[in-house]
Structures are given as structure tokens and as C-alpha cells.
Amino acid sequence: MHELSIAGSIVEIVSDYAQEHGALQVTAVTLRLGQLSCVHQEALEFSFDLITKDTLLEGAVLKFIDVPVAVFCPSCQQQVELPGIQKFACPVCGTATADVRQGRELEIETIEITEGGPSSQVSASAARETS
């Protein structure tokens, strides 16, 4: 159940971030989950509910954006999405490729917060952190 560790990291990152932005409460967290991320969504929701007790995130909803796997096909010279994760070959021409360009994501995309008052307002651009 590595989802418990993952939920722990989410709470850590989101709590810091939410506090910096004057949040009273976090009501939702949206994750980008690649198909290769090896995260079981229900297990993560379960761990998340457990671990957010008595934090700013208590009661927050976890939302998921599923990211399909995409590889770069050396023959077609383009990025192509795979219909599944059992066969790493270009669905157009059949060329096998291990050049994965997308699908390993395990990222916090956005959070929804309720905030105290005008003094805690931060512009969206200042809130954006580039990592």
C-alpha cells in the first residue's frame, strides 16, 4: 500500500502551499495520474481520507486527470498515444519503442481552497510555482 506514502506527500505539499496562500481550508485536490504511475485510485482515496483528518485538507475531494501513455515513434517521427500499457509499439505503424514521453505523471495539478479575506488574496500568477 504505497498509496499511504503518496497521500502523505500530497498532504505535506498541499498544506504548505495552502498555508502560504492564506487558505482556511482545502476543499479539493486535482491530481494528474499517468497510466504508468502504478497508483490505485481507490486505495489512494482511502489513504487520503485517513491521513487528512485534523488537517487543512480534512474532507477535501480528490479528483483525477487520467493521462494515457504516449511514446515517440521513431518511424512516424511523432508522439503517439497507446491504447493500452501492455504493448509498447506504435499503433499506427507497429514499430516497437520504449521512448515513453507521457504516462508516468504523478502530479498535483490544482487545489481548491477557501480563504480568509481580501488580505490573503494572491494573484494566480504569483501562486504558480514552476518546478
Add this chain to the structure above:
Amino acid sequence: MMEPRILEVRTKVLKKNDETAREMRQQFLDAGVLVTNLVSSPGTGKTTLLRETLMRLAADGERAAAVVGDLETDNDARRLAESGVPVRQIMTHGCCHLEADMVRDHLAGWNLADLDHLFIENVGNLVCPTSWDLGESVRVALLSVTEGEDKPLKYPGLFNTSDAAVITKIDLAEPCEFDRIQALENIQSVRPEMPVLEVSAKTGDGVDEWIRFLRTQRRRLTKPACSKN
């Protein structure tokens, strides 16, 4: 007045682990030590193969060490220590995978520059270790002939992120009616061009090739960086 607001966070969940792993990888490279992370289901034969590997490397004068993750016991560390090389146990207390800081903390006091090879035996699990970079140069996914040929298809996440696959317990291939061709096909399907080694730690079959593979990987470390693809 309360008003809901959406903030863009755009941060990797395992950012902290990734940063620690990146620092460790640099230290390993600077020290010239090849770090190999062994991942498989429980009982595939990681400890048995690793013990044999450590003994062979030590017999040839190569300097090796190992850290081994286990949920609750130090049995594997004791078995590995019989090889005479430095071994440390990482007891994870229920945690189903190793994380970069656990490995880093257990390397304290070891001079990496004194090592040629460092092995990390991960906790027996085919899913959970996948997402945690440990700073290794080589991630090896092991699969025994008793587990069935379709393991790679069932756990594409691990096999796809690995640099090599090792099929273990090949001495049992016949009684288990192991379909070797199918297994190799399945591995290539989830990870095209992955090198595959076939070994029996019991009879010693294939172990020479495995050791050769490790040495080749180590030589590549010290060569100027070239693109992986």
C-alpha cells in the same frame, strides 16, 4: 466572507524523493560506484542471486556492498553478510518499498569511493517500488520461472521503468513448464529492447553472464555520458 478559489500547484507528488535521488545519483557517479536496484515479487530469488553475486565479485577483488529492504526481519541481511562484504538492513516496518532517504541514511559512514558496486535489494513487491527513484544507475526487474510468463503484462509499470530483466530459478523451468519464448516476448512487449538475463543461483547457470552484464554497466558509468536512447 468565504470564497472558493482554484490555485495551480503543478508539483510532482514525489518531488522530495526525486531531489534526494538526484543528489545521490550524482554522488554515486562521482564515486564511480555502480548502483543496482533489484526489484521483484517476494521470493523471486533476489537475496539468493545477490549473495552469489557478492561472493563472486569479492572473489575477483571487486569491492561491493549491499543494503537490503525488508518489512520486519533482518534475515536477508544476515544471509548476504555471509559473503563477507559490508551489508546493511533497512527495516521498513510495514512500508512496502524503499524510498531514497531510507537508502541515503543507511549509507552513512560508508565511503562510496571505496566501492565498485552497491546493490539495493528492494522490498519484495512488484508495484510499490516502481515510483521511487533511489538514485540507482540500473533498475533490474526479476521474475522467476515459477511465477508465470505473464508477469510483465500484469506489471508493465515496473518492467517498463527497468533497465534489465532477470529470469531466475531457470533450473526449475522444466517442471514448471515455463514458456520461455512467451516470457521473453512479454518482456519485449512492455519494454522493447530490454536486456534479459536468465540465471539459476542454485546451479550457477547464467551467473557469469549476469556478472559480465554488471561489469559492462559499470564501465559505461565512467565513460563520458551518452544519451540512453
